[in-house]
Amino acid sequence: MIRRAAVHRVAMRHPGDVAAIEALFDAGVPDPRDVVAILGKTEGNGCVNDFTRAFAVQSLTQMLAVRLGTAPAEVAHRVAMVMSGGTEGGLSPHFLVFSVGRTDAAANPAGALAIATAFTRDFAPEEIGRMAQVEATAEAIRAAASGMAEIHYVQIKCPLLTTERIAEAASRGATVATHDTYASMGLSRGASALGVALALGEVARDALADAAIGSDTALYSGRAGTSAGVELMRNEIILFGMSPDWAGDLVIAHDVMADAIDLPAVQRALRAAGLDAGGGQLPDAEQARLVAVLAKAEPSSDGRIRGARHIMNEDSDINATRHARALVGGVIAAATGRTALFVSGGAEHQGPDGGGPVAVIARRADL
Known part of the structure; x- marks a missing residue:
């Protein structure tokens, strides 16, 4: 049996509304045991104090824990959750549910959507927005990308600095990349994106340094999407690509x-x-x-x-x-x-x- 990816898009009435995903599970597609990642656009401000992201993650985690018959902490180990706050203009709040199952169908020689997930270790506050985050991200991506012929997009949820996290680092004599909590979002996103660029060969390692993060706009990935949030301290990574070893009718x-x-x-x-x-x-x-x-x-x-x-x-x-x-x-x-x-x-x-x-x-x- 070979792997087959599936994607389901459902609306949300508010950031904690997981009813549409539960309806999918009740209908048998997908099996909650096959869910590997959930992306969500929530209606918060997308800034440091956007707790719609954490609310959505909490609601999803509790629901999945019941469906899987496991502890909430176990859900966090098996399902990558990337919540992006901000649905300004006409953007509509929604979830994207990604699952990977097994099928007897033949692989698609022309290539089919392939999905892989990875998690870095938790970062210390002083590592956020610096080369430690770049290198840990690149390492996780390289490990997860095995067997994926083409990588088209890497979605990452990354942490940010809060006043409390900055103070914790200072209590140990450590210095952080910035004392501006909002600026820390950009540095974390940037370091994560440069980790993608490094892993995919878009940027050379000798071109990277702490000082380049957030300042050298000539360095970038054309396949990275990173989003920062207060609800985690690690990078949660989802790779989307094409593989002739996967089945299905989805392409990216x-x-x-x-x-x-x-x-x-x-x-x-x-x-x-x-x-x-x-x-x-x-x-x-x-x-x-x-x-x-x-x-x-x-x-x-x-x-x-x-x-x-x-x-x-x-x-x-x-x-x-x-x-x-x-x-x-x-x-x-x-x-x-x-x-x-x-x-x-x-x-x-x-x-x-x-x-x-x-x-x-x-x-x-x-x-």
């Missing part, structure tokens, strides 16, 4: 948006996954085959989009990443005809400055 493809309005990059990713909008929005039949879109959003540091000034970095009322999520979410929604999109803000070292990777999971038309 990716591209890189050069800036926040790079619609052609989104359309290239859709076409690479076998979907054709004919230059416009996906028609109904193509939308039915679209399973998920994963993307990153980041305001350009120079305050410009194709020469025109934007104020995302200067708005004291609304955080810049919230603006970016709404903007990129709107561009992708227009291309796909869908608002349940996993658009995550904060793209440090994830694509070029002001841009970011976009990945598409779809069903083949010929299967």
Whole structure:
């Protein structure tokens, strides 16, 4: 028997609403024992104090513990959970449930979606946003990537610094990368993304150093999506790729948006996954085959989009990443005809400055 990946997208009424996932389990697809990862877009602010992410993880963990007949701590060891806060604009809160089962069907020689998960050790506060996080992430990815012919996207949930964590490090005489808790989110995302770049050969090891993290925008991965949260101290990693040794009708493809309005990059990713909008929005039949879109959003540091000034970095009322999520979410929604999109803000070292990777999971038309 060989492995086959499945992806289910369900809506949520609030961050703790797991009823739609329970309905899937009640229907027998998927078997909760086969679930390897859950991604969620929650309606919080996506910042340090966004506890919608922790609320969703807690709710999912408790539900899975009951379904699996195990302790909540065991769930954390077997299921990677990546909650991304912020559904600004028209983005719709939703969960993506990823499972891996076994089948008697033949492997797809053209390649099928393959999924692997990995977990780093817990980081000390002084390691967050520094090379220790980069190297531990790269090591975990290399170990998990065995047998995956092509890796198209690596989704990571990473930790951030809080005042309490900073104080704990200071009590031991350790210094942290920053005392700004919000800035720590970007450094953690950036270090995690550079770990992807290092593991996938996109950046050379000798180009990396603590000082480059969060500052050298020329260093980036075109296949990393990282999201920081207060609810963990390790990196939880999900690899999405293609393999001729897996069965199924799901495929994944990716591209890189050069800036926040790079619609052609989104359309290239859709076409690479076998979907054709004919230059416009996906028609109904193509939308039915679209399973998920994963993307990153980041305001350009120079305050410009194709020469025109934007104020995302200067708005004291609304955080810049919230603006970016709404903007990129709107561009992708227009291309796909869908608002349940996993658009995550904060793209440090994830694509070029002001841009970011976009990945598409779809069903083949010929299967």
